[in-house]
Amino acid sequence: MLSALDLAYRIEKGDLRPSAVLEQCASAIAAREAQIGAFAALDLDAVRRRIVAEEAALATAPLRGLPVGIKDIIDTADLPTSYGSPIYAGHRPAADAAIVSMLRRAGGIVLGKTTTSEFAFRNPAHTRNPVDPSRAPGLSSSGSAAAVAAGMVPIALGTQTGGSIIGPAAYCGVVGFKPSFKLLPTVGIKCFSWQLDTVGLFAAQVADVAFAADAISGRPLRVDGLAPAAPRIGLLRTFWDEASPAMQDAVEHAAKCAAREGAAVRDIAMPAILAEALAGHLTIMGYEAWRSLAFEHDRHRAQLSEPLRAYLDEAAAITAESYDAARRQARRAREAFATMMKEEGLDVLLTPAVPGAAPPYGVVTSALFSRLWTLLGAPALTLPAAHDADGLPLGVQIVGRFGRDRETLAAARFIETALAGR
Numbered sequence: 001m002l003s004a005l006d007l008a009y010r011i012e013k014g015d016l017r018p019s020a021v022l023e024q025c026a027s028a029i030a031a032r033e034a035q036i037g038a039f040a041a042l043d044l045d046a047v048r049r050r051i052v053a054e055e056a057a058l059a060t061a062p063l064r065g066l067p068v069g070i071k072d073i074i075d076t077a078d079l080p081t082s083y084g085s086p087i088y089a090g091h092r093p094a095a096d097a098a099i100v101s102m103l104r105r106a107g108g109i110v111l112g113k114t115t116t117s118e119f120a121f122r123n124p125a126h127t128r129n130p131v132d133p134s135r136a137p138g139l140s141s142s143g144s145a146a147a148v149a150a151g152m153v154p155i156a157l158g159t160q161t162g163g164s165i166i167g168p169a170a171y172c173g174v175v176g177f178k179p180s181f182k183l184l185p186t187v188g189i190k191c192f193s194w195q196l197d198t199v200g201l202f203a204a205q206v207a208d209v210a211f212a213a214d215a216i217s218g219r220p221l222r223v224d225g226l227a228p229a230a231p232r233i234g235l236l237r238t239f240w241d242e243a244s245p246a247m248q249d250a251v252e253h254a255a256k257c258a259a260r261e262g263a264a265v266r267d268i269a270m271p272a273i274l275a276e277a278l279a280g281h282l283t284i285m286g287y288e289a290w291r292s293l294a295f296e297h298d299r300h301r302a303q304l305s306e307p308l309r310a311y312l313d314e315a316a317a318i319t320a321e322s323y324d325a326a327r328r329q330a331r332r333a334r335e336a337f338a339t340m341m342k343e344e345g346l347d348v349l350l351t352p353a354v355p356g357a358a359p360p361y362g363v364v365t366s367a368l369f370s371r372l373w374t375l376l377g378a379p380a381l382t383l384p385a386a387h388d389a390d391g392l393p394l395g396v397q398i399v400g401r402f403g404r405d406r407e408t409l410a411a412a413r414f415i416e417t418a419l420a421g422r
Contacts, residue, residue: 018065061107097188138168163367170395
């Protein structure tokens with residue numbers, strides 16, 4: 001994998017040029033893209049022309065001209081955006097999404113569009129897991145996670161409505177960061193659920209994803225160069241029986257490593273109100289998806305996959321009363337979560353990111369361990385923590401308080417360093 005932060009440092013010192021980074025990415029794409037299938041659209045020649053024309057300015061911009069993969073539900077004016085659907089084959093948006101414009105202003109280079117499942121729903125894209133191509137790479141942000149894992153880009157953008165940043169990052173062995181709700185804008189992104197859709201990032205390590213989030217958002221999120229204070233960690237075993245023995249061991253290993261380095265770690269129980277609110281996630285998502293995809297359902301129903309048609313038909317029965325009740329419950333849960341973290345004196349929670357290692361290719365993966373944190377709008381991060389007996393990565397999840405994104409990143413970096421024994 002490519003370290004975004006290391007590449008940026010080398011460009012800043014003059015030891016490396018953005019054009020050389022692009023060629024590293026192009027070499028990895030040439031070597032592995034036919035097998036992995038991480039991209040829905042690429043135009044490397046156009047990217048080369050832009051870097052040649054703007055290299056001096058790019059080298060001094062916050063992102064230093066680093067190439068970035070963009071999930072294909074995010075609009076780009078210079079590349080097709082198909083939203084993973086034949087309905088939009090060859091579609092060329094008139095404008096970039098707001099997050100893409102922010103990325104460009106920060107000196108990032110849009111390398112290509114990474115694959116997504118149909119409208120970021122559950123149907124797997126054709127992408128393979130770079131760690132083991134016989135395995136699934138996760139769901140809708142699979143192309144972004146796979147592109148980072150395969151060294152094709154140092155940074156990639158994804159989105160999460162249930163678990164589509166946390167899950168693919170865990171299965172592909174990279175860091176995935178889902179910021180606090182609306183820290184990054186969703187304007188110009190194909191909506192599935194406006195209460196839940198969240199933009200996030202993938203990179204090799206915690207410092208890399210923090211660097212990228214800082215550069216794009218303009219907020220102080222970097223954690224490199226810091227000596228993070230030992231965090232107070234709540235070990236959350238909710239849905240523990242749904243995690244594989246290897247995943248349970250990975251979470252406990254991360255907790256022990258953090259405690260060894262001085263972190264205060266203790267078991268914590270989930271308040272009942274949070275568990276009760278989790279069911280409301282599906283109510284909110286379905287109610288809003290039925291409306292967000294009304295045009296596609298009503299005008300192009302035959303071009304939707306059967307699973308998505310069935311999902312939308314079922315979602316049509318969700319009443320406004322049920323939807324409003326779920327939203328009220330979610331609001332109470334957000335307040336209860338903030339209160340719990342404050343009263344228990346916790347900085348972050350530590351929990352599984354996914355049930356286990358990547359399942360076989362084509363298997364639809366579970367978002368059980370991440371849906372609640374999406375509903376609550378809390379910052380969450382996947383951290384590679386171990387490998388199973390087959391050598392597949394096992395990712396744990398770090399969850400922080402809403403708006404405490406830098407503190408969450410700093411705690412994750414502390415645990416990452418503890419896991420590495422340094």
